[in-house]
Amino acid sequence: MKCAPFDYVRASSVEEVVKVLAESDGDGKILAGGQSLVPVLALRMARPSVLVDVNRIPGLGAIRPSGDAVEVGALVRHSRLVEQTNHPLLAEAARWIGHTAIRARGTAGGSVAHADPSAELPVVAVGTGATATVAGPSGVRSVAAEDLFLSALVTSLDEDEMITGLRFPLPTRWGFAEFARRHGDFALVTAVVTELGGAVRITLGGVASVPQRAAHAEQVLADGGTAREAARAAADEIDPTADLHGSAPFRRAIAGEMVRRALAQAGIGQE
Secondary structure, three states: OOOOOOEEEEOOOHHHHHHHHHHOOOOEEEEOOOOOHHHHHHOOOOOOOEEEEOOOOOOOOOEEEEOOEEEEEOOOEHHHHHHOOOOHHHHHHHHOOOOHHHHHHOEHHHHHHHOOOOOHHHHHHHHHOOEEEEEEOOEEEEEEHHHHEEEOOEEOOOOOOEEEEEEEEOOOEEEEEEEOOOOOOOOOEEEEEEEEOOEEEEEEEOOOOOOEEOHHHHHHHHOOOOHHHHHHHHHHHOOOOOEOOEOHHHHHHHHHHHHHHHHHHHOOOOO
8 A cells, every 4th residue: 555645845954843733733744764654654553744854953873971861862773773883782682672774764753753552661761750841842851761651652742843862861871672483573572671779660562552661670679679579569560451562461470580690791680
């Protein structure tokens, strides 16, 4: 199937993107890597009146260390995240994104804005307490990752706003574990463990409509519990839905094991 007709604008600045989106009255879409948008257009599940190509905007493809964090431009490709050494957790998570062709085109900003419950970067964003820099008609604002994701494929971004960059704090210790049927497939469960400011965060992806903090499991560790106890607590506190890929008990069991592995990689809660 072919895409429905649309107007095409190659933007040269963030300001132009915002202007075109505002003028489209909610019927415009941003085109960056196109790895999520183009298949949806081809199936005519979305029919925007205008596509705004942001790939030629200067300054959005940089990765910069910034104190105790790393700033990632919205147009940074997943393959660049794999290669960079400033944020090892980001590099590890990006290795699990799709296949080579997808990593070569897909962008950090696009992945976060798409808000797929199975995607790796949203889980890392919540797990590290990342913030998104968002440009819109009213100016630039900063949005915490936990406030950005509202539901599956739904964010708190307005229709005339654009993510221009992401700031990922650097954890002192971290662990990442993912379960998929095959490497490159959508993740069934992803677990991200981080230690930030002496506090441990456990975040799960693929078990809910948004990345989910395992607050009870975090408290188990804070109270001196072991990694296995925390993993059991994480599995018990989630309420995953069943689908074609696995039942709720299956996902719950996998979640517990992924948390255990991530904690082991981070060296946290060892018996």
